[in-house]
Amino acid sequence: MIQKTKSISIRIEGVLVPTREGKTILEAAREAGRNIPTLCHMDGLQDVGACRLCIVEVGGSGRLAPACTTPVQEGLSVTINSPRLAAYRRMIVELLLAERNHVCAVCVSNGHCELQSMATSLGVSSVRFPYRYPALPVDLSQQRYVIDHNRCILCSRCVRVCTEVEGAHVWDIMGRGIHSRVISEMDQPWAEASTCTGCGKCVQACPTGAMAEKGKAVEEMVKRTDAVASAAARKGSRI
């Protein structure tokens, strides 16, 4: 069912941008050809505001809000680039890098990683916070795929693509805060997850090398995020 929504307009960096009620700031901005950096967003999946990279300043007070989960309102004024936002975005990427063991040099996704390219584009050349170097597991039980928690940024794209597109809901996130971890079913080895269809959408949706196809060497894992996004865009369109 196509619902008609009201045409409204918002201001992005002072410029009037036409959009419709029910859209998010991120959608309105991208449709107007303006980019806002994101990591946890994936076209076609529900947005959850996990990574916080898309923060923008809204209203006259410059209140911070995630563009991916904040709906547009008539007359809303949005700033998507400012020195303050750039500083926060760099800080977010640095915290992500310090949180787990992102050793790009030995990673299957080196050169094709969204976290790595985000760091480069935001000018992150070192991390000001002490690295945690946590001891985290790698699950090699699945026949064709591997999940390496050292490289996970908890974006939850795997959780959402599995639930919303494949309809299996193998993945979820366990624990809170720094102890959060992606788990299959009730925190058992991936191979024992009876709901897993082995479709690999989680692997292709993963922005880093945390999920990968087995047999890939350093730099060889190129994700087919476009294929997953187009599958996500078609969801519900066929009965």
Place this chain on the structure above:
Amino acid sequence: MSKVKLATIWLDGCSGCHMSLLDLDEGILAVAQKADLVYSPLVDATEFPEGVDVTLVEGAVSSQEDVARLRTVRARSRIVVALGDCATSGNVPAMRNVVPVQRLLERIYIKGADVSPVIPSAGVPALLPQARPLREFVKIDVHLPGCPPPPKAILAVLAELLEGRVPKPLEVKFG
């Protein structure tokens, strides 16, 4: 005009960053015209000299000796450059960080040894509990990531530093 005093030092790394430095091709001639290499694994000097203008540091800080050498470098250099991922983030040397040092040494020198299983102690510096990036020990003026940093990026940074300017952050990826 007197030449810039350039030094390089190799802590816990694989020397790949130094290889990348040598890989500047003809760019190395321009560097040599402007700088004297006063201390480096590539020259004979045995002691790190005073009054160095620019020092490139490869590798993470992994042992007590690394800490001492890095502090000397900092005290005697005007500009210190963290060269490569080990220096900027720990990188591969830091992959040992989840294993306690004693267990690590036993695994390698006792269980992993075919002959004479013994943990070396004489003449080798004690390992720190973890290998960590340079900036956790001393102030770093320029970070140049990469494993190794591309020769072009090293040349771009050196060109600025040898003219007495501090380079702007380059778009160089980790890894």
